Amino acid sequence: MISYPQIDPIIVSLGPLAIRWYGLMYVIGFSAAYLLVAYQAGRFQWQQLRNQLDNLNLTLIVGVILGGRLGYVLFYNLDYYLAHPAEIMAVWEGGMSFHGGCLGALGAGVLFCSLQRLDFWKGADLYVATVPVGLFFGRLGNFINGELFGRPSDLPWAMVFPGGGPLPRHPSQLYEALLEGVVLFVILWSCKDKPWKTRPAPGWPHGSILALFLILYGGFRFLVEYLREPDPQLGLMLNSFSMGQVLSGAMFGLGGILWLWRARSGG
Structure with a gap:
């Protein structure tokens, strides 16, 4: 067993204002995505996207936050928030869904590209290639917070998390970061x-990187969920699958359908 590193989730406090590691991870993730998308847009000489990059990034950030929060409310704790509707947008209290954030970003991206006459499939390919950077830092933030830990384990690298009881558990946040x-x-x-x-031969149709992201993330997350502690308010569905696995399975299937559709359309 490895000792869980006691890292204060708060980096620095300035009166009522607290800067947290988890929030910093979001900032790093969004900043890295911005820089990497700008690099690709320049490399592929897509000047129209470069001109709209700041506005598009802001739109996507809003979509991620709104989608992530509403996804958590709908998928993970609907009964509670129906009884406490004033807390639905209390994001500072925790509770974000990656799958909801993904839907929010896709919806925001479709809307923005439609209004600005940008090619959504091209833009989606550029962005999703950078998403894993944000996921990596986000999972590190989960680990520092001691949240979303794994199921009990007797492996040598299992850890006792502060909120996970006395049993050593899988550091599933680190598995997901990897x-x-x-x-x-x-x-x-x-x-x-x-x-x-x-040249010399046609490449993949645009939208293929988005489809590949949906397939791979859905598959990786589905597997890791077997080692991650299910949400206590939900447990396992049919005594077998967590909500994360249900959503990731749907994501995997959607990615497969999108891959076939874009391949047939020629992109």
Whole structure:
């Protein structure tokens, strides 16, 4: 067993204002995505996107936050928030859903691209190739907060988390940081040029990187959920699957459908 590192979730406090590691991870993730998308837009000479990048980023951030919060309310704790509607937007109290944030970002992206006459599929490919960077830092933030820990384990690297009782548990946040962050980034970044390739043979259709992201993230998250402690208010569905697995399975299937559709359309 490895001792859980006691890291204060608050970096610094200035009166009532507290700067937290988790919030800093969000800032790092969004900033990294901005820089990497700007790099790709310049590399592929997509000047129209570069001109709209600041506005698009702000739109996507709003979509992620609103979608993530509403996703948590609807998917994970609906009964509670129906009884306490004033707390629905109390994001500072915790409770965000990645799947909801993903839907929110996609919806915001479709709306923005439609209004600004940008090619949504091209933009989605550029952005999702950078998402694993934010996921990596976000999972580190979960680990520092001691939240979303794993199920009991007797493995040598299991840890006793402050809120997880006396039993050693899987550090599932670190598993997710590795798979959803490092591994997923390496795969997507190595494939990011394929939709833009025209010679000597046509590349993948635009939208393929988005589809690949949905497939791989859905698959990785589905597997890790077997080691992650289910949400106490939900437990396991049919005594087998967590809500995260249900949503990730749907994400995996949607990615497969999107891959086939874009392949047939030719992008």
